[in-house]
Amino acid sequence: MRTEMRLTGSGGQGLILAGIIFAEAALLDGNNSLQSQSYGPEARGGASKAEVIISKEEIDFPKVQVPNVLLSLTQVACDKYSSEIADDGIFIIDETVNVEDVKASVKLYRVPILKTAVEEVGKSIVANIVAIGFITELTGLVSKENVEAAILNRIPKGTEELNKKALEHGYKLALAVK
Amino acid sequence: MRTEMRLTGSGGQGLILAGIIFAEAALLDGNNSLQSQSYGPEARGGASKAEVIISKEEIDFPKVQVPNVLLSLTQVACDKYSSEIADDGIFIIDETVNVEDVKASVKLYRVPILKTAVEEVGKSIVANIVAIGFITELTGLVSKENVEAAILNRIPKGTEELNKKALEHGYKLALAVK
Numbered sequence: 001m002r003t004e005m006r007l008t009g010s011g012g013q014g015l016i017l018a019g020i021i022f023a024e025a026a027l028l029d030g031n032n033s034l035q036s037q038s039y040g041p042e043a044r045g046g047a048s049k050a051e052v053i054i055s056k057e058e059i060d061f062p063k064v065q066v067p068n069v070l071l072s073l074t075q076v077a078c079d080k081y082s083s084e085i086a087d088d089g090i091f092i093i094d095e096t097v098n099v100e101d102v103k104a105s106v107k108l109y110r111v112p113i114l115k116t117a118v119e120e121v122g123k124s125i126v127a128n129i130v131a132i133g134f135i136t137e138l139t140g141l142v143s144k145e146n147v148e149a150a151i152l153n154r155i156p157k158g159t160e161e162l163n164k165k166a167l168e169h170g171y172k173l174a175l176a177v178k
Numbered sequence: 179m180r181t182e183m184r185l186t187g188s189g190g191q192g193l194i195l196a197g198i199i200f201a202e203a204a205l206l207d208g209n210n211s212l213q214s215q216s217y218g219p220e221a222r223g224g225a226s227k228a229e230v231i232i233s234k235e236e237i238d239f240p241k242v243q244v245p246n247v248l249l250s251l252t253q254v255a256c257d258k259y260s261s262e263i264a265d266d267g268i269f270i271i272d273e274t275v276n277v278e279d280v281k282a283s284v285k286l287y288r289v290p291i292l293k294t295a296v297e298e299v300g301k302s303i304v305a306n307i308v309a310i311g312f313i314t315e316l317t318g319l320v321s322k323e324n325v326e327a328a329i330l331n332r333i334p335k336g337t338e339e340l341n342k343k344a345l346e347h348g349y350k351l352a353l354a355v356k
Contacts (some may be wrong), residue, residue, distance in 0.1 A: 035217075039212070
């Protein structure tokens with residue numbers, strides 16, 4: 001009943017915001033959640049990670065140990081953070097990323113997240129929202145209703161339509177692989 | 179060598195962003211840091227908290243236990259979160275907030291943060307940046323150079339001057355009480 005998610009990529013890709021949105025959506029769904037980012041020597045290399053824990057119960061141990069859901073939007077982040085994933089975990093990488101040696105029990109999805117943000121939505125900056133849509137539709141970890149509410153709480157006014165479009169393209173990408 | 183900070187207030191006051199800025203500044207200073215926000219039943223009452231841990235060493239236990247620095251921008255947040263603070267802790271409340279029963283060993287600062295944001299800077303939304311300036315000048319927990327860099331990394335383009343002004347008013351408020 002505890003799900004751990006790690007979102008990785010480069011510094012400017014909005015993954016902290018994605019983590020905050022998942023954590024708020026989980027709260028609205030009636031769950032407990034915790035969102036964190038840690039900065040240490042490894043954060044100086046251009047890779048960024050944000051973590052979310054979602055649980056029906058109170059979250060006693062606030063650290064992601066072995067993520068059930070892992071996202072890597074860049075090769076650098078993937079190389080740095082993909083060694084830890086649950087045996088039955090879900091591993092989502094951008095189509096520009098290559099991985100080797102993924103455990104056979106892990107479900108791997110290689111998805112055009114960055115390309116969809118640029119070519120279908122028109123802004124690379126919404127890749128994080130495309131990723132949220134993909135993960136939400138694929139996993140059902142948070143409800144669509146509340147992920148939409150959490151996004152509206154957190155994005156700049158005037159960007160509602162852009163973000164809604166990004167989210168729906170994320171849903172579509174997941175429907176295509178489900 | 180480990181400092182724990184808890185920033186509390188209402189949902190729209192930008193305290194998560196303030197936590198992220200402190201954590202990034204600490205990284206730029208050469209420290210390790212962790213920023214988190216947890217959402218549970220208590221988050222449904224309108225009070226919001228963000229937490230930061232800053233340490234020279236690796237951060238093994240990622241939970242704030244007894245904050246060394248506690249900020250409360252609203253009465254609701256203060257009533258909810260002020261019971262835990264280190265014996266020699268620094269407790270900063272907005273001047274609109276009242277507290278009783280503060281341990282004599284705690285350093286209490288009652289500061290016009292919200293009023294300064296509105297009347298001196300011209301926007302209530304920069305109260306979080308005024309608070310960052312106050313805490314930075316008062317505690318020296320992060321360097322001014324790097325807190326300014328972290329703010330520039332995280333604020334919307336076009337708001338640089340506004341935020342710089344807010345930060346400087348925060349410094350001034352701290353200089354007046356030091």
